[in-house]
Amino acid sequence: MVHDNGWTNKGPHQHHHLLEKLSVKGHQVVVVEYDHLWRTRDGSARSPHISGESVRTGVRRFYDNADVTCVSPPFIKVPLLDYLSLAATFRRQIKQEIQRFHPDVIVGFTGVISPFWGATLAEEMHIPYVDYWLDATDQLVPEGFLRPLARVIQRSTVKKATSVLTLSETLREYVIQLGANPSTTQVLPGGVDLRTFDPSAIDSQRMRDKYGLGKDALVLFFMGWIYDFAGLQEAVLELARYREVRPDLKLLIVGEGDFYPRLQEIVRENHVEESVVFTGKVPYTEIPELIAAADIALLPAHDNEIMRNAVPIKIYEYLAMHKPTICTKLSGIMREFGQNCGILYIEEPNDAVGVAANLTREDVQTLKMQAKQFIENYDWDKITARFEEMLTSLVEPSHRAARLDGKPMSEPDETNHVDNKQLPVHLGALIRKLEAFRRREISR
Numbered sequence: 348m349v350h351d352n353g354w355t356n357k358g359p360h361q362h363h364h365l366l367e368k369l370s371v372k373g374h375q376v377v378v379v380e381y382d383h384l385w386r387t388r389d390g391s392a393r394s395p396h397i398s399g400e401s402v403r404t405g406v407r408r409f410y411d412n413a414d415v416t417c418v419s420p421p422f423i424k425v426p427l428l429d430y431l432s433l434a435a436t437f438r439r440q441i442k443q444e445i446q447r448f449h450p451d452v453i454v455g456f457t458g459v460i461s462p463f464w465g466a467t468l469a470e471e472m473h474i475p476y477v478d479y480w481l482d483a484t485d486q487l488v489p490e491g492f493l494r495p496l497a498r499v500i501q502r503s504t505v506k507k508a509t510s511v512l513t514l515s516e517t518l519r520e521y522v523i524q525l526g527a528n529p530s531t532t533q534v535l536p537g538g539v540d541l542r543t544f545d546p547s548a549i550d551s552q553r554m555r556d557k558y559g560l561g562k563d564a565l566v567l568f569f570m571g572w573i574y575d576f577a578g579l580q581e582a583v584l585e586l587a588r589y590r591e592v593r594p595d596l597k598l599l600i601v602g603e604g605d606f607y608p609r610l611q612e613i614v615r616e617n618h619v620e621e622s623v624v625f626t627g628k629v630p631y632t633e634i635p636e637l638i639a640a641a642d643i644a645l646l647p648a649h650d651n652e653i654m655r656n657a658v659p660i661k662i663y664e665y666l667a668m669h670k671p672t673i674c675t676k677l678s679g680i681m682r683e684f685g686q687n688c689g690i691l692y693i694e695e696p697n698d699a700v701g702v703a704a705n706l707t708r709e710d711v712q713t714l715k716m717q718a719k720q721f722i723e724n725y726d727w728d729k730i731t732a733r734f735e736e737m738l739t740s741l742v743e744p745s746h747r748a749a750r751l752d753g754k755p756m757s758e759p760d761e762t763n764h765v766d767n768k769q770l771p772v773h774l775g776a777l778i779r780k781l782e783a784f785r786r787r788e789i790s791r
Contacts, residue, residue, distance in 0.1 A: 348362065348366060348376065348377070348378045348379070348453070348454045348455070348456060349378075349379045349437075349441055349453065349454075349455045349456075349458065349461035349462055349464070349465035350362070350378055350379065350380045350381070350455070350456050350457065350458055350461060351381055351383060351457065351458025351459060351460055351461050351462070352380065352381065352383050352457060352458065353380050353381065353382040353383060353384060353419075354378050354380045354406065354408075354415070354417045355406070355408060355417075356382065356383065356384050357572060358408070359408065359409050359631060359660065360456075360457075360481060360660060361456070361479070361481055361514060361537055361660060362454075362456040362457070362479070362481075363408055363409060364409065364538065364540070364660075364727050364730075364731070365727075365730070365731055365734050366378070366415060366454075367407060367408065367409055367410045367413035367415060368410060368413075368727060368728070368731040369731065369734075369735060370407075370412075370413045370414050370415055371410055371412045371413055372731075372735070374735075375416075375448065376414070376415045376416065377415075377416045377418065377444055377448050377450070378415055378416065378417045378418065379418050379419075379420070379437070379440055379441050379444055379461060379465075380417055380418070380419055381419060381420070381422065381433060381437070381460075381461065382398070382419060385398070385424060385429075386426060387605075396423060396424050396425060397421060397422070397423055397424065398419070398421055398422055398423075398424050399421050400418070400419065400420060400421050400440070401417075401418070401419045402416070402417070402418050402419075403416070403417045403418075404416050408631065409631055418440060418444055419440075420433065420436035420437055420439065420440035421436050422436055427490070430460065430493075433460050433461075434460055437460050437461045437464050438464040438467075438468070441453075441461065441464050441465055441468055442468055445468060445472060445474070450474060451474070451475075451738075451742045452474065452475045452476075452477060452738050452741055452742055453465045453466075453468075453469045453474055453475070453476045453477070454476075454477045454478075454479055454738075455476065455477070455478045455479065455504070455508075456479050456481065457479075457480075457481050457482060457484055457487075458484060459484060459485070459488065459497045459500050459501060460500075462478055462501075462504050463500050463501075463503060463504045466478065466503075466504045466507040466508055467507060469507075469509075470507050475509040475510070475738075475741035475742060476507065476508050476509050476510075477508065477509060477510045477511070477512060477737075477738065477741070478504055478505055478508040478510075478511045478512070478522075478527075479511075479512040479513075479535075480511070480512070480513045480514065480518050480521075480522055481514050481518075481657070482514075482518075482653065482656070482657050483518070483521060483652055483653060483655070483656055483657075484497070484501065485497040485498040485501055486651075486652040486653045487653060498525070501525060502525050502526045505522055505525055505526050505527040506526050506527070506528075508527070508531075509531065509741055510531045510532075510533075510737070510741060511527040511528070511531060511532040511533075512532075512533060512534070512535045512737070513532065513533075513534055513535075514534070514535070514536060514537055514657075514658045514679075514683075515534060515536070515656060515657075515658045515679045515680075515682060515683045516534055516682050516683065517655070517656040517678050517679040517682055518534075518656045518657075518658075518679065519532055519533070519534050521656055535730065535733060535734060535737070536658070536683065536725065536730065537658055537659075537660045537662075537663050537725070537730070538660075538663060538725045538726060538727040538729070538730035538731075539660070539663040539664050539666075539667040539722065539725055539726065539727060540726070540727045541667055541722070541723075541726045541727075543635055544635050544638070544664055544667035544668050545635075545667075546639060546667075546668050546669050549635050549636055549639040549668075550636065550639070551636075551639040551640055552640075553636060553640075554633075554636045554637050554639070554640035555640045558599065558624045558626070558640075559624070560597055560599065560624065560640065563595055564595050564596075564597045565593075565595050565596050565597065565642050565643070565703070565704070566597045566598075566599055566640060566641045566642050566643075567582070567596065567597065567598045567599070567641065567642070567643050567644075567645055567699075567700065567703055568598075568599050568601075568637070568638060568640075568641030568642075568643065568644045568645060568665075568670070569582070569598070569599070569600050569601070569602075569644070569645045569646070569647075570600075570601035570602050570634065570637070570638070570661055571601075571602050571604075571659065571661055572602060572603070572604040572605075573600070573602055573603060573604030573605070573606045573607045573610060574604055574605060574606055574653075575605065575606040575609070576648060576649040576651055576653065576654065577604075577606065577647070577648055577649075578645075578646075578647030578648050578649060578675065578696030578699065579600065579606070579610055579647070580606075580610060580613055581647060581695075581696040581697040581699070582598060582645065582647055582696070582697075582699055582700055583598065583610065583613050583614055583617060583619060583623060584613070584617065584697070585697055585699070585700035585701060586598055586619050586622050586623065586700055587617040587618070587619045587622075589700060589701075589704060590618075590619060590622060593704050594622075596622060596700065596703075596704060597622055597623070597624065598622060598623045598624070598700075599624045599626070599637070599640065599641060600623065600624065600625050600626070601626045601629060601634070601637055602626075602627075602628060603627055603628045607625075611625065634664070635664075635668065638664060638665060638668040638670060639668060641670060642670075642671075642711070643670065643671050643672070643673060643703045643706070643711075644661075644665035644670040644671070644672040644673070645672070645673050645674075645699050645703070646659065646661070646662065646672065646673070646674040646675070646680075647673065647674070647675055647693070647696040647697075647698075647699040648674075648675055648677065648696065649675070649696060650675060650676065650677055654677055654679075655677055655678055655679060656678065656679040657677070657679050657680075658679050658680055658683045662674070662680065662684070662690070663722065663725055665689075665718075666688070666689050666690075666718040666721060666722045667718075667722045667725075669689070669715040669716075669718045669719050670689075670715075670718065671689060671690075671691065671706065671710075671711055671714035671715060671718070672689055672690045672691070672714075672718070673690075673691050673693060673699050673702055673703055674690050674691070674692055674693070675692070675693055675694070675695065675696055675699075676692045676693070676694060684721070687717050687721075688717055688718065688721040689714050689715065689717040689718025689719075689721055689722075690714075691706075691714065
C-alpha cells in the first residue's frame with residue numbers, strides 16, 4: 348500500500364481496518380507512508396532538516412494478530428520542500444519495496460504523490476494497481492495554491508489504475524469525472540466491527556462517571572479530527588444559548604486536530620466549560636465505551652468540497668452502537684445511508700443542538716431501531732472479504748499477462764537503501780519535470 352499519510356497518525360480509517368484484517372488472514376502487508384503531521388509537532392522547527400528512511404515491522408493498531416510493515420522514505424523537513432523531496436524519494440522507496448517484497452497488487456489510499464508513483468511503477472512492472480478514494484483528496488492539500496496541481500496529478504493516477512474503488516457513489520462520480528474508467532470504478536463502502544461495537548456488551552455508565560456526566564444529562568457526542576469546518580464551533584455557541592433553559596445538555600468531544608486549541612478558547616469565551624467535555628486523543632479501545640456513554644451522536648460538518656462526498660467511518664460506528672445521529676445534509680452520506688437508517692439530517696451546523704434538544708423519547712427509540720436494522724450488513728468481515736475477492740480477481744490475470752509478455756513482474760535493482768545524502772540533488776530538475784507534466788495535462 349502507498350499512502351501520503353502516516354499509518355499511526357490518524358484513524359482508524361478504511362485502510363487500517365481492511366489491511367490489518369487482511370494481514371490477520373495471512374496476507375503480507377507493506378505500507379509506504381509519510382509522517383504528514385511532522386510540521387505540527389512541538390520542536391519540529393529545531394529537529395533535523397532531513398528525516399531518514401525508517402522501517403517498522405510488526406505494526407498493529409486495532410487487531411491483536413495484525414502484522415503490518417511500515418516504511419517511510421527520507422524527506423526534507425522544510426515546508427514545501429518536503430513535498431518536492433518526497434516526489435523523488437517516494438519513487439525510489441516504492442520501487443525498492445517492490446523489488447524487496449514482490450507484491451501481487453499495489454493499493455493507493457488518500458494521497459497525491461505516493462499513489463502517482465505507485466500507479467506509474469505498477470504499470471511499468473505489470474502489477475495491478477488499485478486506487479482507493481476515501482475523500483476528494485486534492486481538497487485536503489493544506490496549501491490552496493497546490494490543489495490544482497494535485498488534481499492534475501490525480502487525473503493521471505486514476506487513468507493508470509487497473510481498478511478504482513471509492514467509499515461512496517458520489518465519490519465514484521467524482522473520480523469518473525476526473526478521468527477514471529467507469530467500467531473499472533466501483534464502490535466499496537465502509538464498515539464496522541460489530542463484535543467490538545456491541546451496545547449490549549458495553550457499560551454505558553463507566554465513561555459518564557469518568558468525565559463527570561450525570562445520569563440525567565443529555566450527552567451529545569462528537570469524535571474525530573477537529574477541523575474548523577467540523578461544525579463544532581456552531582454547536583458550542585448553540586449550547587451556550589441553551590445553557591439556561593437546558594442545563595442538562597452536555598457535549599462530549601473526543602479527538603484533537605488543527606482547530607482544537609481555538610475550540611477550547613471558544614468554550615471559555617462563552618462560559619460553557621461545565622457543558623463541554625474534551626477528552627483529547629484516546630486509545631481506540633475506549634471508543635465503544637465513549638459512544639455508549641452518549642445519547643445522541645453529531646456530525647454537524649460544513650457542506651464544503653472536503654466533506655460533500657465524504658462518508659466518515661464514525662457514522663457506521665455510531666449506528667452500530669444504536670445512537671441516533673444528527674448530520675448535515677452532505678450528499679455523500681445521504682446517498683450512502685438514505686432515510687430510515689437512524690440518521691436525522693439538518694440544513695445547517697447550528698441546527699444540531701436544537702434538534703437534539705427537542706427529540707422526544709419516542710423519536711429516540713425509533714431512530715435506535717432504524718440504526719440497529721441498517722447496520723447489520725456492514726460488518727468489517729464482510730467488507731474485507733469483498734475487498735480480498737476484488738484484489739484476487741486482479742492478481743491472477745496480471746500474472747498471466749506478464750508471462751505472455753515474457754516480462755518479469757519486477758526488475759532486479761542493486762539499490763538497497765535510499766541515500767539521505769542524495770536528497771537535495773536534482774530538485775531543480777524535478778521541479779522542471781513536474782511543471783512540464785502540469786502543462787501537458789492542462790493543455791489536454
